[in-house]
Amino acid sequence: MTRRPATPLPPLEERRRLREAGSLTPDQLAARLGVAIGTVRAWESGRTTPRGRNREAYAKLLAALAESPTRTGAPGSAPAGGPEEPDAAVVAVGPGKTVSGGHRGRAAAKPSAFTQAPPPFSPFSPFSPRVPSWAPPEEEDPLGPVSDLTPVQAFDALYACCAPSLVRQAYLLTGRRDLARESVERAFQLAWERWPEVARDPDPAGWVRAAAHEWALSPWHRFRPRHRRPEPPLSDASDRALLKVVLRLPPSYRRALLLHDGVGLGLPDTAAETEASTPATAGRLLHARRAIAARLPELSDPRVLHRRLAELASTEPLRTAGPPAARDGCERRARFWTRFALAFVAVLLGTTVLSLRTPPAGHEPSVPPGETVRDVPPRVAPGPLSEKQRKLRAKLREELLHGPERLAPQPR
Secondary structure (H helix, E strand, O other), X not given: OOOOOOOOOOOHHHHHHHHHHOOOOHHHHHHHHOOOHHHHHHHHHOOOOOOHHHXXXXXXXXXXXXXXXXXXXXXXXXXXXXXXXXXXXXXXXXXXXXXXOOOOOOOOOOOOOOOOOOOOOOOOOOOOOOOOOOOOHHHOOOOOXXXXXXXXXXXXXXXXXXXXXXXXXXXXXXXXXXXXXXHHHHHHHHHHHOHHHHHHOOOHHHHHXXXXXXXXXXXXXXXXXXXXXXXXXXXXXXXXXXXXXXXXXXXXXXXXXXXXXHHOOXXXXXXXXXXXXXXXXXXXXXXXXXXXXXXXXXXXXXXXHHHHHHHHHHOOOOOOOOHHHHHHHHHHHHHHHHHHHHHHHHHHXXXXXXXXXXXXXXXXXXXXXXXXXXXXXXXXXXXXXXXXXXHHHHHHHHHHHHOOOOOOOOOO
């Protein structure tokens, strides 16, 4: 009996994103599949894996949600009952995932505050085929995956869909506009330098995001003269207060708060990206929330905190240089270090040849180091004379004065 291969499923973060993009709660998804709500949460967190008919039904439902042309809560969509309220802030935290709410009289946060949406020609990523690779076999394209993008086109697509959100995230991590732009540019330069590795990565946007966050939170920036000057404050008092509280958090807590409550990653994904255990990441997240709620009690609700973070990230018009500038910067750095390495090798070889061609005229033996001579009595100072020695000295002195004359040699 031949065992049928298991139906492929999307990644963990993609399962939750598709469910929320279809405006389905865990209860509704569990009711459609005929399972318990705890089972759906276990499937989305990765604690368990669906099998058998449940796996096939789950995969078909996710594939149907992925192919749905209309996503509830997508940017630009209005409710069926009428136009959107002017005081509602719609914040997109992922492709097709929104949170509504806001203060009256406050500008709505831009949908791209934290969004890393793929380009329109590909439903999931700049490097994936037009049909998701985890779709059930009966829904796959019989012609196989189609991808005719050059490396430059794929890099430009990745830059276009990720750079606007990454520069806002870096601004929340650092509170500095120039450093935020520099972090994003440096991350994309590193991505272009290691493009074969990034292109094969299952999550290229996550790779660039991790590189940008690590560069933004590097402790060496504090020693740079231009980063010691104070940054111009924000115009709104509430934004200044929130940014001040966020920047007071330790860097690891700040990053965990941004990834979980800002970007919308799950707790396991946040722990994996910050290279920490899940309990440690949960502790950092709880500590950050308590620290913010202690100074700003109105932000004790995570949903309100997420909305305010998105609004804060959208207040500053931060722009990046563009994909060509990132590629050119990477190539200039590569050329500089290549020329520096070649010049260093040339100087080393020239020094070696010069030392070999100009030897000394003759051999001059070196003076051997001195050796210690053993069994030699040490020098001692003469002590006081005895009575017998004093008498002998006196006698000798008398004979020199009154003794016989000395003999003198006579010439012949």
